Amino acid sequence: MTAQTVQQGDLVTVIGLEVHVQLETNTKIFCSCPTEPADEPNENVCPVCLGLPGALPVLNEAAVEAAVKVGKAIDADIPEETRFHRKNYYYPDLPKNFQITQYDEPICADGELEISVEGERRTVAIERAHLEEDPGSLQHVGGGIDTADYTLVDYNRAGVPLMEIVTAPDFRSPSEVRAFLADLEEVLEYLGVFDAGRDGSLRVDANLSIIPAEETNGDGTIDEEALAAANRTEVKNISSHKGAEKALAYEETRQKNAIQRGRAVEQETRHWDESRGITVSMRSKEEEKDYRYFEEADLPPLRVSDWKEEIAIPELPTARRERFQVEYDLSEEAASKLTSTKQVADFYEDVASEFDPDLAATWVADELLGELNYRDMEITDVEDRLGEVNRLVELVATDEITAKNAREAVLRGMLDDGDEPDTIVEREGLGKTGEDEVQQAVVEAIDENPDAVADYHAGEGGAINFLVGQVMQKTGGSADPGDVNQLLRAELEE
Amino acid sequence: MSDDAVNPEEVRHVAALARIDLEDAEVDRFADQFADILEYFETLDSVPEVERDVDLANVMRPDEEHDCLDSEDALRNAPESEDGYFKGPNVS
Numbered sequence: 001m002t003a004q005t006v007q008q009g010d011l012v013t014v015i016g017l018e019v020h021v022q023l024e025t026n027t028k029i030f031c032s033c034p035t036e037p038a039d040e041p042n043e044n045v046c047p048v049c050l051g052l053p054g055a056l057p058v059l060n061e062a063a064v065e066a067a068v069k070v071g072k073a074i075d076a077d078i079p080e081e082t083r084f085h086r087k088n089y090y091y092p093d094l095p096k097n098f099q100i101t102q103y104d105e106p107i108c109a110d111g112e113l114e115i116s117v118e119g120e121r122r123t124v125a126i127e128r129a130h131l132e133e134d135p136g137s138l139q140h141v142g143g144g145i146d147t148a149d150y151t152l153v154d155y156n157r158a159g160v161p162l163m164e165i166v167t168a169p170d171f172r173s174p175s176e177v178r179a180f181l182a183d184l185e186e187v188l189e190y191l192g193v194f195d196a197g198r199d200g201s202l203r204v205d206a207n208l209s210i211i212p213a214e215e216t217n218g219d220g221t222i223d224e225e226a227l228a229a230a231n232r233t234e235v236k237n238i239s240s241h242k243g244a245e246k247a248l249a250y251e252e253t254r255q256k257n258a259i260q261r262g263r264a265v266e267q268e269t270r271h272w273d274e275s276r277g278i279t280v281s282m283r284s285k286e287e288e289k290d291y292r293y294f295e296e297a298d299l300p301p302l303r304v305s306d307w308k309e310e311i312a313i314p315e316l317p318t319a320r321r322e323r324f325q326v327e328y329d330l331s332e333e334a335a336s337k338l339t340s341t342k343q344v345a346d347f348y349e350d351v352a353s354e355f356d357p358d359l360a361a362t363w364v365a366d367e368l369l370g371e372l373n374y375r376d377m378e379i380t381d382v383e384d385r386l387g388e389v390n391r392l393v394e395l396v397a398t399d400e401i402t403a404k405n406a407r408e409a410v411l412r413g414m415l416d417d418g419d420e421p422d423t424i425v426e427r428e429g430l431g432k433t434g435e436d437e438v439q440q441a442v443v444e445a446i447d448e449n450p451d452a453v454a455d456y457h458a459g460e461g462g463a464i465n466f467l468v469g470q471v472m473q474k475t476g477g478s479a480d481p482g483d484v485n486q487l488l489r490a491e492l493e494e
Numbered sequence: 495m496s497d498d499a500v501n502p503e504e505v506r507h508v509a510a511l512a513r514i515d516l517e518d519a520e521v522d523r524f525a526d527q528f529a530d531i532l533e534y535f536e537t538l539d540s541v542p543e544v545e546r547d548v549d550l551a552n553v554m555r556p557d558e559e560h561d562c563l564d565s566e567d568a569l570r571n572a573p574e575s576e577d578g579y580f581k582g583p584n585v586s
Binding site for chain 2 (some may be wrong): 026027033041148149299303
C-alpha cells in the first residue's frame with residue numbers, strides 16, 4: 001500500500017504463521033517406530049515414544065537431513081551448533097509431560113521464501129524453522145472438547161518428526177497466506193521431505209492483528225512497536241490452504257467489526273471450527289514462561305552446518321518453471337502445469353528428450369494430467385506406467401495413430417482398463433489406414449453414390465463432404481479427412 | 495533460606511500447570527517443601543564444576559524400523575484402556 005492511498009480509519013491486516021509440516025521419514029524422530037499410519041491405536045509405540053521411565057531418545061539422521069534440505073531451500077542459516085529443549089506442559093497427548101523441541105537454537109534461522117500471489121512475486125521472511133516431535137492424538141468421547149465423558153489416547157503419532165516453520169508477520173491478506181502455503185508445500189514436495197496427501201501432514205497456527213493504516217510505513221512495512229500495540233489472536237486448528245484462507249478471512253472480519261464498533265480485540269487463542277466456519281475462543285493457555293523450557297540433556301548438540309554443502313537438493317519449482325519456458329519454449333501456463341510436482345516435471349523432461357517438446361507438453365500437461373484429474377488421480381498413481389504413456393506419445397509422434405484416437409481410445413483405455421497402448425491399438429484396429437486402403441475406399445464411395453457424384457459435377461459444394469464422410473466411415477475414422485478430400489477430388493476429376 | 499522463599503501463589507501456579515487441585519493446608523505444606531527442595535539445589539553450587547564431554551555431538555541413528563511393543567504390552571501399565579486406547583478423564 002502506498003502512503004497516498006492511506007486514509008484515516010483505514011485498517012491493515014497483519015498475519016504471521018507457524019506452519020507444522022510432517023517430515024517424510026520411515027521412523028519417528030527419537031525412536032525406531034514406523035511413521036506409517038497404523039490400522040489399530042497404539043500399534044506403532046515403544047518405551048521411548050510412550051515416555052516409559054528410563055527410555056532414552058536417539059535422533060533420527062533422516063529427520064536432520066530433511067531439516068537441512070528445508071534450510072537450503074529457504075536459504076536459511078544453519079548455525080554451527082543447534083540443540084533440543086524440553087517444552088513442559090501437562091496434557092495427555094504428551095506421554096512424557098514435555099515435548100522435545102528446539103527453543104532458542106533452532107536448526108534453521110533467517111530464511112525466506114519467494115511466493116507468487118496473483119501473478120506477483122513476493123518474498124516472505126522465515127524467522128526460523130525447527131525440529132520437534134508430534135504429540136499423540138486424543139478422542140473426546142461422548143461430547144465435544146468441553147463436554148466429553150472421557151478421553152481416549154492413541155500414541156501412534158507421538159514422536160513423528162515435524163518441522164515448525166515460523167514466518168515474519170509479512171502477510172497482509174488471507175489470500176496471501178493461502179498462496180504461501182501452496183508454494184511452501186510445492187517446495188517441500190520437490191525436496192522429497194513432505195507428502196501433502198498424508199492425513200495431518202500440514203497444520204497451521206496463525207497470528208492475526210489489525211493495525212491502523214497510518215501506522216504502516218510508506219513501503220508497506222510495519223514497525224515492531226505498532227505491531228506490539230495491537231492485540232492479536234492466535235488461530236489454531238487449521239489444516240489446509242483453503243481452511244487457512246477461510247479461517248483468517250473470518251478472523252479478519254471479526255476483528256475489524258469489533259474495532260469499528262469501538263470494542264477492544266482480546267489477545268487470545270482461538271480455535272478454527274471448520275464445520276461451522278467460525279473461530280471460537282479457547283480457554284487461555286499457558287504463557288511462554290510456563291512452558292519452562294530447558295535443555296534436553298539426553299540429546300547431545302547437533303553440529304551440522306557443513307551438511308548444507310554435502311546434501312544436494314533438486315532444482316526448485318520456480319527455477320524449473322523459468323528454465324522450462326526458456327529451454328522448451330513453453331508458455332508460462334504450460335511451464336507452470338508441467339512443474340506442479342517434481343514427478344510431472346521429471347516425466348515431462350523424459351518425454352521431451354525423445355520427442356518434440358511441444359508435443360510432449362501437450363501430451364503431459366493437457367492429455368495426461370487432464371485425464372488423471374478427471375479421474376481424481378495423481379501422476380504418482382501411474383508412476384509405474386509412465387513407460388506406457390511414453391510409448392503412447394511415440395505412437396502419435398511417429399504418426400502411427402491419430403491424436404484423437406490416442407486420446408479417446410488409447411489413453412482412456414489405459415487408465416480405465418489398465419491395458420497397454422499397443423494392445424489397445426491392435427484390438428481396436430486404430431493403426432492409421434494405409435494409402436491403398438484409403439484409395440480403395442475412395443473408389444468404392446464413388447461407385448456406390450452416383451447421385452452425389454452427379455451433384456459434385458453439377459457444382460454442389462455439399463456433395464464432396466458427403467463423400468468424405470462415406471470414406472471416413474469405411475476406414476473406421478482412421479484416415480485423414482484432408483487427404484481423403486484431395487484423393488476424392490483427384491478421382492472425380494479424372 | 496527463609497521460610498517464605500516460596501510463596502503460596504507460586505505453589506498454586508505450579509499446581510495449576512500440573513492440573514492439581516490443592517487445599518489451603520496443602521499449599522502451605524508444599525510451599526515449605528518447595529523451599530526445602532530449592533535449598534538442596536543450592537548445595538549443588540558448592541560442587542566443583544566438571545567439564546562435560548564437549549566433543550559429544552551428532553549422536554544419531556539410521557532411519558531404520560525396529561519392532562514396536564505389542565499393543566497389549568503398551569497398555570499393560572495403564573490404569574484404564576478401551577479398544578486399544580489409553581483411557582483417561584475428560585480434558586479440555
